[in-house]
Amino acid sequence: MTRTTARITAVDTYDIRFPTSRELDGSDAMNPDPDYSAAYLILRTDADDGIEGHGFTFTIGRGNDVQVAAIDALKPHLVGRSVDELCADPGTLGRALIGDSQLRWLGPEKGVMHMAIGAAVNAAWDLTAKRAGKPLWKLLADAEPEWLVQQIDFRYIADVLSPADALQLLRTGKQGAAEREAKLRERGYPGYTTSPGWLGYSDEKLTRLAHEAVADGFTQIKLKVGADLADDVRRMRAARAAVGPDIRIAIDANQRWNVGEAIEWTRALGAFDPYWIEEPTSPDDVLGHAAIRKAVGPDIKVATGEHVQNRIIFKQLLQAGAIDVLQIDAARVGGVGENLAILLLAAKFGVPVCPHAGGVGLCELVQHLSMFDFVALTGTTEDRVIEYVDHLHEHFTDPVVMRDGHYRAPVAPGFSATMHAESIAEFTYPGGRFWAADLAAQITEEVGA
């Protein structure tokens, strides 16, 4: 690490939007027309090394400007910070941002403001890992348990997970880490693919992509459900026919249902042996998930998490025995520190973590957290898979690499969060090249008509 008295000198933010709704990629029962977007920031410093910290919140289009405004509101907490101090203890940033006594009113610890905090905190971890010359998963796996515990905010979870509990889990987790790291570098971390299952796709496209998924080495695929039961039965039958009995098929309702509907609909698809039902209802409904799990389990597992707002809801989902599968998201909660808390909670309850990914850059980020979990926390990949969606990776300087259905371990330093400068320039909304040309075409059309 370069020894300097360097400071954060600027926080540049970007509203980046990709026109994915035009292809129906990513369509599901609640999100029919997403334009995958990133509210993106770059931490710039005056260090000699020229290293920047990159981070972002993923959104699906409209409102990405609101998310950028929320990141902008954090700038006074960032600009002027000592780079050495920040990278020695990035947890301090999360505490400062969450602790802002006026901004706190806008959450607390949920929604737009909390996702903005997560983006800034993740950018600080990206900077930290780049300066350490390690991919983030390796930085976390190499770290002393005492230091990792310092990076975590135990407020509101200490009744279930104390710092002492966390330390114990991390110390145990480190045993045998070197062998697991070698295994990870050799085989990667298992993924599953959602690419066949978007609601907007025809049955033919679904079947073709399901065949391809199996050929590519995936042992689990996922289907979006919840818009129409007859369609779901037909699509689920086609998917099961395509992949055979041994490939797991998860189904995902994206919060479409009330508790009663969730139970009925999931049971109606039970004949096709779905592995888990994901987001059957509101992510806020701990007791609702518990009721659903009681009704459809143990044959069908219950999964949620991509929209769970923070560690406090995850704590309760685990306390209430409401989920079989916990789905962290790298860019929904308050960043790496809060996700460490969530991984530790899951480890304490013995619930497997199968991250949500896809969108813009979510695969790139979240793989680091699962890989750390395997190497230095739970030590296993059994029943654990990271979602994989083959979208928009080309915009990142260190894109995920899949082989035989496994995520390869990143080797480049950082959190794999850095987007190509050209991608930022092209897809910045509304002034970037793509959107400016799109607007010009619309005007031409209107004038012509």
Place this chain on the structure above:
Amino acid sequence: MTRTTARITAVDTYDIRFPTSRELDGSDAMNPDPDYSAAYLILRTDADDGIEGHGFTFTIGRGNDVQVAAIDALKPHLVGRSVDELCADPGTLGRALIGDSQLRWLGPEKGVMHMAIGAAVNAAWDLTAKRAGKPLWKLLADAEPEWLVQQIDFRYIADVLSPADALQLLRTGKQGAAEREAKLRERGYPGYTTSPGWLGYSDEKLTRLAHEAVADGFTQIKLKVGADLADDVRRMRAARAAVGPDIRIAIDANQRWNVGEAIEWTRALGAFDPYWIEEPTSPDDVLGHAAIRKAVGPDIKVATGEHVQNRIIFKQLLQAGAIDVLQIDAARVGGVGENLAILLLAAKFGVPVCPHAGGVGLCELVQHLSMFDFVALTGTTEDRVIEYVDHLHEHFTDPVVMRDGHYRAPVAPGFSATMHAESIAEFTYPGGRFWAADLAAQITEEVGA
């Protein structure tokens, strides 16, 4: 109502901030220096009647610009709407805003985006009530139960409260409404005051204001606690000495504690007979509140709600038996429709509603909801009080009126949400007269130094 083909023609938004932190008004264990603020909107129409709809989100300073940006993001859903259709069925607006498939990602139904929706929906109800020539409480109390049920989104609560349940409660609630309305107009609705109990006040000021509260007819006061136990014991002793044994003293920790701390700290203040402990921990922690209630009840009641994000968390607080007192806030959730759902949930469980108020304009708004509840839903004010804080009412055209510790029933048409144009002009941030002068004074000071 004027028959027109009028439309919403514009949505004007304002970032309004009052410099309350300079007086330590409103200081508590989590919010030491609030600048009470409003992210404010005006729905303008081209109707002949010149009637506007006003609404706002309350914040405490920094980030009020983010909140305004979120309201701005809703404009495409508002501009161009038929005024007649909107006012005939304002619930349609809430459904359209919550259902925006891209904006939904920023919540769903929580935080900045949900509060923005609440502000817009409340502005539509203000417009509706003004056009009907009635204060909002009266509009709601006069409405047919069938129509009220249509204004409510039952998604994610139907497992506990169905439309049929709601209809039954509202039909029963209407019996005897005329007599209760007369009683309300005569006596008002009971309030309690937080004015003596801010953490930044000296013991002398606390004692003086507590005496004044009793003299003013209040039967309950509230003290902020949670920063330092020895201080809290001293302040609680002073307050109890000032008001005697018969006045209820609520205590409010503003989410300061973990579950274990909450239990210990509350018990340590038990000798002074606190009536309820408010916000003992995170508003997201349903199971935590249940554990606290089990430990400190039934002598000390558990209250929360001002930061509860939506009806789904309230549903679970009631299902889990986690609270004795439910504290709605008029400007935190998605507006009047969602608060109707919450009032109905509370009525179903027989839990009294004691609204959170204070801030900017929260008293003005929330009184309408409690008054409707009394006249046409639960029919009682027993153990029910609306928080009252004597701040910033002068900025409203229809400010609350207190007499003998009771809120007088508003008589002006609307939701009492309209701020004086001069107040908006003076306190708009950062360009309004107050803030521009403040900035000029700072520059002068710096140049002089």
